[in-house]
Amino acid sequence: MTNQKFFLDTQGQFLEIAKILNLKPEIVEELKEPQRIIKFQIPVKMDDGKKKIFFGFRVQHNNALGPYKGGIRFHPEVSEDEIKTLSMLMTWKCSLAGIPFGGGKGGVIVDPRKLSRGELERLSRGYVKGVFPFIGPDLDIPAPDVNTNPQIMAWMTDEYSKLKGEDCPAAFTGKPLEMWGLAGRNEATGYGGVVTLKKLAEIFNLNPKETTLAIQGFGNVGSNFAQFAFKAGFKILAVSEVDGGVYVKNGLDPEATLKCREEKGKISGCYCVGSVCDLSFGKGISNKEILGMEVDVLVPAAVENVITKENAPKIKAKYVIEMANGPVTSEAENILQKRGIISVPDILANSGGVIASYFEWLQGKEKKLWEREKVLKGLSKILEESFEKVFNLAKKEKINLRRSAEILAVERVVKAMEK
Incomplete structure (x- = not known):
């Protein structure tokens, strides 16, 4: 997908919401x-x-x-x-x-x-x-x-x-700690994604120990998501990065995988169970293959437009958590919905980073340091409340989570514009 198509796709989704909400033409033009x-x-x-x-x-x-x-x-x-x-x-x-x-x-x-x-x-x-x-x-x-x-x-x-x-100090966020950076900011997006994973598990009665995950993307977001999901008891079968990834049948240890990557320069060959990494534990997997894996939850955490109308019919996961920005195209979203696959949209799933940025901005303006525990607790509260609002509207209106999230988001902006 070209970047122009990416824009028109996103703009088109907004125009659909504008019709549903019957927005005034001048509001639509501005937004x-x-x-x-x-x-x-x-x-x-x-x-x-x-x-x-x-x-x-x-x-x-x-x-x-x-x-x-x-x-x-x-x-x-x-x-x-x-x-x-x-x-x-x-x-x-x-x-x-x-x-x-x-x-x-x-x-x-x-x-x-x-x-x-x-x-x-x-x-x-x-x-x-x-x-x-x-x-x-x-x-x-x-x-x-x-x-x-x-x-x-x-x-x-x-x-x-x-x-x-x-x-x-409040002019930028994501700064080093010694320049009024925020404790917990580095892991906030991945942590927030796992907050939504836990809410998903709670609503659909998923037992973490029996729930399998595949994560495409093992940078800051993907690796932090993997570590928090692992600590919460979820079973991670595969992770991948640009040059390919690893599949471990019995579930991999993300922390050991990260250490192995630091030593080798890439995760290929890092088949780590517990603190031990051994070639006999798993096999290599491509970025393309990871998307079609038989897992409960698929987590695209790398780049946009990886789930498209071409590969959406081949997705075997029951749930998708969009940790990258725009990883699922609108055509693919429709296919997933028809197939009964529940996709948690990016504007909800990966918002932990911007929520933490808000806390850092407040910290910079007030010049009062926030503790990491306070940051993660505040982040969890906001994300859990957002998830419940999105899920309840989706259930009430019989729409998918993306449509529900976009309706709630656009409504709030429009109310502010009309004040």
Whole structure:
């Protein structure tokens, strides 16, 4: 799926909700496109002394509920349409969670693996210079995303504070702990996903010990999801990353798998049960194969558009938890629904990160440190309440969880716009 199709697909889902809610034409016009698109050049002095131009984006979809909120990704395939789509999804995600933020997203077209640490710092600071007039603690609060991390947020926060002439820890979230970063922020998205998994298990009477999982994507989100699910007693049969994955018939240990990957550089061959990793415990599996596995719960936690109309008829899982942004296309969603497969949408399942970002923002404004236990407890409460609202509406209206989540999210934004 192209990024343009990704945008039209997401926009089309909103237009369907607009019809259901009978929204006024002027509201539809405002919400179907972002309020602002910022495209800019970022000149960076490279280590060889030459200047290279990179292209950056910041898209601000809607701020009816509060400042724009959303990550910044560094990736060679970043495009305006992709960032537009993700900014719209952030509006719905923040709304559904009931936090006082609107939706935004940013990106730079770059392969950060090809930059030195110095070049990466200069690019990060250059990004802030390019968007400085449009961001800030009460305007738009960026955060990490694909290929960005607490160190990059530290450089960006420092650059923003320099330009502003004062210390501004609430201007960015996802920062290191020593710069008013939040305890628990790193694992928040994965942890939140497991909160929704537990609610799913509770509602459908699933016994964790007998419930099998396959997780596509073993980065920050996928690996944290795996570790919290494992601690909760769920049985993880397979995990995968870009270069392929591992299948362990008796269930793998995600912590041992992570340690093995650190040593080997990839998870291929890391068949770990308990603290022991042995080739006899399992076999290799591809990203494509993991999607069609016979498991109870499939967790796409890598990239968008991996479950499509082509492979949706072959999904054997009974439940899907969307930990990536937009991993299931709208055509695939319809196929899954017809087949009786329950899919927990991304705007609910992976909202733990933005909820934790809200806590970090509050911490930065108040300059009072939050304990990790308080963060995870607060996150659980918000996600459990959101899940129940989404599930109850879906049950009442006989609609799928995505449609229910989108109705609740759009309704809250529209009420704020009409005040």
